[in-house]
Amino acid sequence: MQKRFFLRTLAGAMVLASAGTAMAQDKFKIGLILPMTGPFASTGKQIEAAARLYMAQNGDTVAGKKVELIVKDDTSAPDVTKRIAQELVVNDKVSVLAGFGLTPLALATAPIATQSKTPLVVMAAATSSITEASPFIIRTSFTLPQAAVAIADWAPNNGIKKVVTLVADYGPGIDAEKYFKDRLTFNGGQVIDSLRVPMRNPDFAPFLQKVRDLKPDAVYVFVPSGAGAALMKQFAERGMDKAGIKLIGTGDITDDDILNSMGEVANGVVTSHHYSASHNSALNKKFVAAFEKANNGLRPNFMAVGGYDGMRVIYEAAKTTQGAGGQALLDAMKGQVFESPRGPMFIDAQTRDVVHNIYIRKVEKVNGQLYNQEFSTIKDVKDPGKTK
Amino acid sequence: MLTILFDGIAYGMLLFILAVGLSVTMGLMNFINLAHGAFAMVGGYITVVLMQQFGVPFLLCLPVAFAGAGLLGALLERTLYRPMYAKPHLDQVLFSMGLTFMAVAATDYFMGSQQQIMQLPQWLRGRTEWGTGGPFELGMGHYRLFIIAVCAALTVGLQYILAQTRFGSRLRASVDDARVAAGLGIHVNVVFAATFAVGSGLAGLGGALGAEVLGLEPTFPLKFMVYFLIVVAVGGTSSITGPLLAALLLGVADVAGKYYVPKLGAFMVYSLMLVILLWRPQGLFVRKGGR
Amino acid sequence: MKAMQDSLLAPSRLKAWEPALWLVAFAAPWLLPGHALIVNEMAIVALFAVSLDLILGYAGVVSLGHAAFFGFGAYTAALFAKLVMPDPVIGLWVGMAAATALGALCSLTILRGSDLTRLMVTLGMALLLLELANKLDGLTGGSDGLQGVVMGPVLGRFEFDLMGQTAAWYALSVLFVLFALARRLVHSPLGATLKAVRDNPLRAMAIGIAVQRRLAVVYTLAAGVAGAAGALLAQTSGFASLDVFALDRSADVMLMLVIGGVGWLYGGVLGAVVFKLLHDVISGITPQYWTFWIGLFLVVLMLLGRDRVLKPWAAWGKPKAQGESA
Secondary structure (H helix, E strand, O other), X not given: OHHHHHHHHHHHHHHHHOOOOOOHHHEEEEEEEEOOOOOOHHHHHHHHHHHHHHHHHHOOEEOOEEEEEEXXXXXXXXXXXXXXXXXXXXXXXXXXXXXXXXXXXXXXXXXXXXXXXXXXXXXXXXXXXXXXXXOXXXXXXXXXXXXXXXXXXXXXXXXXXXXXXXXXXXXXXXXXXXXXXXXXXXXXXXXXXXXXXXXXXXXXXXXXXXXXXXXXXXXXXXXXXXXXXXXXXXHHHOOOOOOOOEEEEEHHHHOHHHHHHHHHHHOOOEEEEOOOOOOOOHHHHHHHHHHHHHOOOOOOOHHHHHHHHHHHHHHHHHHHHOOXXXXXXXXXXXXXXXXXXXXXXXXXXXXXXXXXXXXXXXXXXXXXXXXXXXXXXXXEEOOHHHHO | OHHHHHHHHHHHHHHHHHHHHHHHHHHHHOOOOOOHHHHHHHHHHHHHHHHHHHOOOHHHHHHHHHHHHHHHHHHHHHHHHHHHOOOOHHHHXXXXXXXXXXXXXXXXXXXXXXXXXXXXXXXXXXXXXXXXOOOOOEEEEHHHHHHHHHXXXXXXXXXXXXXXXXXXXXXXXXXXXXXXXXXXXXXXXHHHHHHHHXXXXXXXXXXXXXXXXXXXXXXXXXXXXXXXXXXXXXXXXXXXXXXXXXXXXXXXXXXXXXXXXXXXXXXXXXXXXXXXXXXXXXXXXOOOOOO | OHHHHHHHHHHHOOOXXXXXXXXXXXXXXXXXXXXXXXXXXXXXXXXXXXXXXXXXXXXXXXXXXXXXXXXHHHHHHHHHHHHOOOOHHHHXXXXXXXXXXXXXXXXXOOOOOOHHHHHHHHHHHHHHHHHHHHHOHHHHOHHHOEOOOOOOOEOOOEOOOOOOHHHHHHHHHHHHHHHHHHHHHHOOHHHHHHHHHHHOHHHXXXXXXXXXXXXXXXXXXXXXXXXXXXXXXXXXXXXXXXHHHOHHXXXXXXXXXXXXXXXXXXXHHHHHHHHHHHHHHHHHHOOOOHHHHHHHHHHHHHHHOHHHHHOHHHOOOOOOOOOOOO
């Protein structure tokens, strides 16, 4: 795996070095900009693995052209990401830009997509406003409002009326807080307090203590995947479940990537999300098995499925346009309807955003491993952020 | 309120154990070692691997983490650090930053980029509550109690070594003036090596203890470097009590600040540090005549 | 007497390779149009590094928070372009002025204390500004960043293009002008007193140099130059986000400066070019583990000493340090 990866990226680097030699005629290039280093590196790994899996399963030729995946680290700096995207478009002549783990990076790159008429497929970032930054942006991941609204609908019907929200203080977190609050209040619930945790936060203790002192029915949590484990452990440590406070949130806190190692504390946590590795469909089982096999038993998570479906959208669109890029490729991406490992989904032709099912799931032990078991489905959820 | 105080003290003690090695190294060898966080990370990962893959009980992992990080420290000190002592501060900063980058990338390669999750033994997972509510209720997580106990014991031990043993007096002499100490026949090199090893070992122990509370992943050194530096800057580098009090102050301020005024968030720690440093540039607790 | 005067004045004379270097720099966006973007990035970072050199190399102030001024200039220029007028050059002036003002304010904080104190105080300021920018998200866009910054044409004529050539030339021109000014400053009597302060503040004070005032002046000036670099960044990328204040920026620029050589204005430029090149090339080869090779390069560079790496013939038999051997 490593050697193939190295050889492929070496090939990519050589293409980069030979600026100007237009090999674009017989190659279909995809520029994949991901967080490969830094705190979100696990996202980058998942998406890259999923993209390569798709290529392995569906061949690396589309419409007679060889598909080339150029993977770049975004270094979490928007100006560097923008420059990398520009170089990919201008030097490597990619037909599609894809990836984008963080919102500011996608927003900074949007003008490039518009100016160069290159479709940009967002496979990870989840803030609502991204698709509005450029008419060339397509999203295959999800939006926080989709998940937040779903759990805000579920909660009042299950004995949860008073909630304290606890979110990380950045774009997606604020989205999650706002849409949850609006929907819960609309459903007759009440958000007693809204706490925001700084991104570089070492210790959740004071925030959880405050939640405990406010005595809500539940605490609604959104933190970037990874921090969820620490939060859940401290939640249990503080005796909050014994004090009768439930833990609900979007699926980022029970990320499949690390869910199994969270242990007992995660058991019983209810979340809403668009993908669970235990989703009961033939396609998903095949996807999970192939992914685990190709990646040393690593379980795919919602980031991986965003990458996998993104590749599907790109491949099918390229087949329709015979490998051409630009506006035609974008139009071929809009309106695609298909079955994904997460369930049925489609790309809305107007908003270019993803429409899929949102599931309410509970963490349970299945065959000795922890999984998010889906028990309720809300079909075809559009992004509430846009219909407002 | 008492609970918050308790939490702050636990957090502060953890910071102290993590940072005390850095403080002594800086004071002793005048070497700005930004790679200190990497030793903490090593200790944390040793513990996690031992517990997850070999089933070693948590209590046993702690001394192993200490020993492991300490050994690594001693090794690196002899081979890589020693040639850097005479070089200017900037070169040292760059060198240690380079080491940190290497450590972060190597850990990412071997262990993966996700958060490492530890499973504490059952007896450390409980919580004791005293009082019936209101500001004087004291809720103590057993793990934090454990942290406070271990760190307090270590502090007492360190202070004893420093003040009452011959090695301690040699160390203090070398801190004050290495040349004169060498002139008196003290093997300054040996003192340096031993101190560096112990400091790194303590960092490793701190990393092992902190993995549960602070989280553990390859970017750990970069995330927490700032906090260690704050403790050392505020506490001064010429004693142990200085960093201890600084760490406690910062821990309590951070936790209390986030509880009472969450809007301020991280402002609290930085502003506090700025105010203290502007008022007392040498740090809060400096012996007269110390560096 | 003449010989002594010559030797003292020698560093300030224009060397033969200097004009050549600048010519090559300006020709680069035209000769290598595909790489105009990275030339732009290098120019901006080089300017930032030069500003740090003013305080680090010439005044001895260790700062881990220089990004505070960089970021302040960036946000000011971005907000100016968005809310007032999109002209780049005026925006540049505004950004510089704002950063200079901030620098004057902050210069009060760095006057006392040891290296470590200054390190932490400057770091603290940068982090405080970062938190502030995050909190004022109505104005700054918070962690999503400030978008919608559309720049007008430079000097009313040159539009910012997709290839980045206009941006590169704009950045290079600003770099050139400010570099020339900095060079003048450094070789002036003021610059000489700064070097005296750097080498031995006590002695400098003893011969009557107003150490505090000098430090404050140079810190303010350096802040202005850093602000210019930040403004350039915001203008050429059409974007400003929180990471302009981050520790990474300050640390990276210090790395570049030390790689290139402190106390020598071209050190900043050289370090910026080398670091960016290394970063880009290694990152292209291994997007995930490039930090390892950069770290290795730094460790080897520091252990062997910069001289032995740059002039390997001076060290008989010692192998040249290779950072990128995969």
